[in-house]
Amino acid sequence: MARIAFILLCHKDPEAIIKQAERLTSVGDYMSIHFDARADPEYYAHIRAALDENPNVTFAKKRIKCGWGEWSLVQATLNAIEAAVEAFPRATHFYMLSGDCMAIKSAEYAHDFLDRDDCDYIESFDYFQSDWIKTGWKEERLIYRHWFNERTQKKRFYAAFELQKRLGLTRAIPDDIQVMIGSQWWCLRRRTIEWVLDFTRSRPDVMRFFRTTWIPDETFFQTLVRHLVPESEIRSRTLTFLMFTDYGMPVTFYNDHYDLLLSQDFLFARKISPEAKELKRRLGLLYATRGWDFRISNEGRSLFHFLTGRGRIGRRFAPRFWESEGSLGRKRELLIVVCKKWHVAKRLVERIRKMTNIPCIEYLFNEESTPLPDLGGIQSTMGKRHRHRRALMRMLFDYYETERLIICLDPNNIDLLNDFYGDRSVTRMLEVECVFSDEYLTGHAKRVGLAGEKTPQETLDRLLPTIRGDMQFEIDQIRDANFPNHDRIREADPPETNAEALGHFLAIDRGKALEIASIHYLYSD
Structure with missing residues (x-):
């Protein structure tokens, strides 16, 4: 021994x-x-x-x-x-x-x-x-x-x-x-x-x-x-x-x-x-x-970095001068779907793509694996995408030969929202408000490494309110910014109510918007 x-x-x-x-x-x-x-x-x-x-x-x-x-x-x-x-x-x-x-x-x-x-x-x-x-x-x-x-x-x-x-x-x-x-x-x-x-x-x-x-x-x-x-x-x-x-x-x-x-x-x-x-x-x-x-459970380090990172607002690096001066194009419309539950947003934009033929790109600023065309390497790493965000979006508009493009963003990307809304192009946002159960938050904590399969229940009981509050804080930042062209659909609302917001966001008729909003499995976890 x-x-x-x-x-x-x-x-x-x-x-x-x-x-x-x-x-x-x-x-x-x-x-x-x-x-x-x-x-x-x-x-x-x-x-x-x-x-x-x-x-x-x-x-x-x-x-x-x-x-x-x-x-x-x-x-x-x-x-x-x-x-x-x-x-x-x-x-x-x-x-x-x-x-x-x-x-x-x-x-x-x-x-x-x-x-x-x-x-x-x-x-x-x-x-x-x-x-x-x-x-x-x-x-x-x-x-x-x-x-x-x-x-x-x-x-x-x-x-x-x-x-x-x-x-x-x-x-x-x-x-x-x-x-x-x-x-x-x-x-x-x-x-x-x-x-x-x-x-x-x-x-x-x-x-x-x-x-x-x-x-x-x-x-x-x-x-x-x-x-x-x-x-x-x-x-x-x-x-x-x-x-x-x-x-x-x-x-x-x-x-x-x-x-x-x-x-x-x-x-x-x-x-x-x-x-x-x-x-x-x-x-x-x-x-x-x-x-x-x-x-x-071994979540100590990831939990520490999550908790100490809360409340830090603003960019880590100043934007390059060509990023702040560049523009997506005055006549172009960037449509942004903002949702914390990524699977919900992906289902929604897939339906939108089929119903409208508007090119849709999922969480390109959050997931390295998001399928993107070869744009000369600017899309190759997450760091490059964030540093050259406007140049990347211009190239995507050009690649798809479109004046309207839909992307998905996580609510914590307030810096990206501020930057895109500051552009001379037209930016519209659709906020997808979801219900977060304790079971979902527990799964989220495990997926992102804040908890493990064997994390004690006492630790989870203290952690879940913090995660829930963190998610609400991100949404509050967006709403406090008073962005124009801001529509919202809610899991708690009927399809008829959500169809109105979808129709305004996409500039489509009510019948087509209602068909999109009526996906029965849209909010399923």
């Missing part, structure tokens, strides 16, 4: 560290602690006094002062690993933790999870080919030497960099290694850890290289594990659940995140707020429980 030796790097909150160590070792697991030499000596003395008698806890024999982005973080980790390997010969796995991490599964579940697959869990993506680094330096982290801390010695850090750059003092990456990058929160098997330690003793050239790279805790273990372990035995993921905001800051979890955390496909979570005392209490009791049936 798996026995985990936790590698804990910490520098504050001694009481929390003591509780964490006692909690994780009470079920037979181990812990090796490196407490930053820069921190308050009284904190360290307090931790040692509380844990020295615990046979499942050990301490790094040499403590060093740690700094963000420095080699010191890797060296502190290696010191704690060496202490753990020596003190705990029965440990089968070594799991990297911080003082802000807490278990979101029981020890029973964690041990079974690790026994299930003989592999290492570590994010490791090709340093140069992947997009793991979103902004800032990439090659510069490696080919130049970094001796100073960027945060505490900023002037020296950038002065040394500029001097090397000016003099051309670059260096080569060791020939036989492929630099990888990923999260520093890994879980490695004992054999892998022993191979890494042997490698650090036999390859001083590689050690010299990493000692002066920038932010080596994101590359050192990631590179060595890929170098030493067959790819089939590596799972390129972390077992610690963590998320980042749009600004690159870690998301903090609070008391009301308990159910969400337990349903994620991870063993630990980072980072737990110091003020989330109830969450800490409940998670603290969790690790020692037995027989807990964890229902994994």
Whole structure:
């Protein structure tokens, strides 16, 4: 059975560290602690006094002062690993933790999870080919030497960099290694850890290289594990659940995140707020429980991005000058069907196409797979369609040789509606108002990744009102804009009432409009 030796790097909150160590070792697991030499000596003395008698806890024999982005973080980790390997010969796995991490599964579940697959869990993506680094330096982290801390010695850090750059003092990456990058929160098997330690003793050239790279805790273990372990035995993921905001800051979890955390496909979570005392209490009791049936839905990240994105109005990028100045054509009519239930709009426009011969294109700005003619590549990606929206529509009018064209839009495309209504052409909109049952909203949440098949009902109960409110917010934006030529049909209204709006929207006679509005299956889910 798996026995985990936790590698804990910490520098504050001694009481929390003591509780964490006692909690994780009470079920037979181990812990090796490196407490930053820069921190308050009284904190360290307090931790040692509380844990020295615990046979499942050990301490790094040499403590060093740690700094963000420095080699010191890797060296502190290696010191704690060496202490753990020596003190705990029965440990089968070594799991990297911080003082802000807490278990979101029981020890029973964690041990079974690790026994299930003989592999290492570590994010490791090709340093140069992947997009793991979103902004800032990439090659510069490696080919130049970094001796100073960027945060505490900023002037020296950038002065040394500029001097090397000016003099051309670059260096080569060791020939036989492929630099990888990923999260520093890994879980490695004992054999892998022993191979890494042997490698650090036999390859001083590689050690010299990493000692002066920038932010080596994101590359050192990631590179060595890929170098030493067959790819089939590596799972390129972390077992610690963590998320980042749009600004690159870690998301903090609070008391009301308990159910969400337990349903994620991870063993630990980072980072737990110091003020989330109830969450800490409940998670603290969790690790020692037995027989807990964890229902994994794994919707955490998609749910976070959905909720944080609510209320953000406006364009992410400014329009190109040729987009704002271009026109679809003064004599042309763009007819837009706006509907949240895409299948309803598709049924409606298919019927309109057959009854009127007006060219109809479904959700071309929402679905990549929407069938479109070859327009020289402008239609090839969703990004191009949005950036060159007016040019795309002009080309579609020309392709179909028509002065009237129907498209479908999701209600969240308020920026597109504003842009098309600002054109010199005539724009008409037909809003299709549907009824959203709880069953439909639950299915919608699962289809878009906000929930999974095993999402707890408690989470769904809190989520559905938010989704319903979000949909209403999108419709309210449209109505508040007071667009002209705005017609509406409603699921709750009889076909006779809807036929009037359809007739006005399409400029067709009442009989034909009534035939379109009378589709008995139009609103079926």
